[in-house]
Amino acid sequence: MALIGVVGGGIIGSAIAAWLRGDGHEVTLFEAAPGERPASAGNAGLIALAEISPLARPGVIRSVPGWLLDPLGPLTLRYRDVPALTPWLARFLAAARTSEVEKATAALAFLMKTALADHQELARRAGLSVTMRKTGAFYLFDREAAFRAAQAEWAERFRHGVAVEERSIEEVRASLPGLTGPFHHALFAPDYWTVSSPAEILGGLRQRLVAGACLESVKVNGLTRAAEGVAIHLADGASRRFARVVIAAGVWSRDLVRSLGLRVALETERGYNTTWPEPPIKLPAPVFFAEHGFVASPTDGLRVGGAVELAAVDAPPNFARAKAMRAKMRRYFPALPEEGGVEWMGRRPSTPDSLPVIGGHPGDERILFAFGHGHLGLTLSAVTARHIAALVAGRGEPQLATFGIERF
Numbered sequence: 001m002a003l004i005g006v007v008g009g010g011i012i013g014s015a016i017a018a019w020l021r022g023d024g025h026e027v028t029l030f031e032a033a034p035g036e037r038p039a040s041a042g043n044a045g046l047i048a049l050a051e052i053s054p055l056a057r058p059g060v061i062r063s064v065p066g067w068l069l070d071p072l073g074p075l076t077l078r079y080r081d082v083p084a085l086t087p088w089l090a091r092f093l094a095a096a097r098t099s100e101v102e103k104a105t106a107a108l109a110f111l112m113k114t115a116l117a118d119h120q121e122l123a124r125r126a127g128l129s130v131t132m133r134k135t136g137a138f139y140l141f142d143r144e145a146a147f148r149a150a151q152a153e154w155a156e157r158f159r160h161g162v163a164v165e166e167r168s169i170e171e172v173r174a175s176l177p178g179l180t181g182p183f184h185h186a187l188f189a190p191d192y193w194t195v196s197s198p199a200e201i202l203g204g205l206r207q208r209l210v211a212g213a214c215l216e217s218v219k220v221n222g223l224t225r226a227a228e229g230v231a232i233h234l235a236d237g238a239s240r241r242f243a244r245v246v247i248a249a250g251v252w253s254r255d256l257v258r259s260l261g262l263r264v265a266l267e268t269e270r271g272y273n274t275t276w277p278e279p280p281i282k283l284p285a286p287v288f289f290a291e292h293g294f295v296a297s298p299t300d301g302l303r304v305g306g307a308v309e310l311a312a313v314d315a316p317p318n319f320a321r322a323k324a325m326r327a328k329m330r331r332y333f334p335a336l337p338e339e340g341g342v343e344w345m346g347r348r349p350s351t352p353d354s355l356p357v358i359g360g361h362p363g364d365e366r367i368l369f370a371f372g373h374g375h376l377g378l379t380l381s382a383v384t385a386r387h388i389a390a391l392v393a394g395r396g397e398p399q400l401a402t403f404g405i406e407r408f
Helices: 011-022 058-068 079-095 098-126 144-159 169-175 198-211 250-259 320-332 374-392 398-403
Strands: 003-007 026-030 046-048 075-077 132-134 137-141 165-167 185-189 192-195 220-226 229-234 239-242 244-247 267-276 287-289 294-297 302-311 342-350 357-361 364-371
Touching (some): 003 011, 011 098, 011 198, 011 374, 058 144, 098 144, 144 185, 244 250, 250 342, 250 364, 294 320
Parallel strands (some): 003 026, 003 244
Antiparallel strands (some): 132 192, 357 364
16 A cells, blocks of 8 residues: 555545545645635535536637626636636637537546446545435526527537436426526436535545544645655645655646646636525525526525636635626525625636546656546546546556646
């Protein structure tokens, strides 16, 4: 069994550390700010097995100019950050080619095939007791044109085994009490599971690591490679040497990657939400508002959030985006209160092709990468952990080559 250092204590790093410990490895997890709520703690609480479509698609590209005219719309840029974001944006446009979309869709479908079983195994290994139930999810469309435009994406998902059903307006209203606002079409996707609290999952994984005395609260400044092992250099001046190191530090992984002489296109796809711990609306399943880029989900009470804001890591939050989503939600569910909710912003680490980086350093098999999961961090955390553990054991699957850092 190996001595392994994992850099980054979000849902990806914590899942990897817990899985590796279950395999009998001696693991140390380094997390700079364990008291904060990372992207994995404030997400929509979904195991979104149906979401195999990359963000970069022809239809999205056609919509971007209109979205950018609305500073509170589904996608926005912090214009001061455009020069720094330009290389990522250029790759994003290239990833929207039909051949690239098909490749990315197939790759995400490969991960989703075992994602649920891997979550169940991770829960067993870590002793998690968080509730996870199959709810499915509704997609609402305001306009006929938007509904028809979505058909190609859902047809592609269907070819990869993702089920979807059209539902009548009457059926949806009967299923979702309080939905009185207008809409014209609806779909129901059964391949969604909802967790009671993503924060509790992250907390449960970390608590398991704390109990094993393998979680250290310290920032990692860099890594160096030597014949006797990989050294992790800490902000307090100390260095620790490991047989293997896994970099799973979200968007901050890019700095560590660059220090190793490699390149990666990784930026923050920032999302906002508002959570009501005791909401007047009790949703039985998540509801996606397809034309507005946000979702309402019954996790941690009721959470309304989503959208995409491309900005620098340290840019101040713009909570007007959360307020705009609340206002849009009330078009459909007028009973939603403006008060009583807690606002939040998370930094989702995203690649231009929507594929996470899962694999090894091309020149040093002792270093592994696991980051860039975008809005699928919770969904893909356990399957990523299983694949990283397989790579450590020398049993990596050939399909993982699609997720390699070499593509950058």
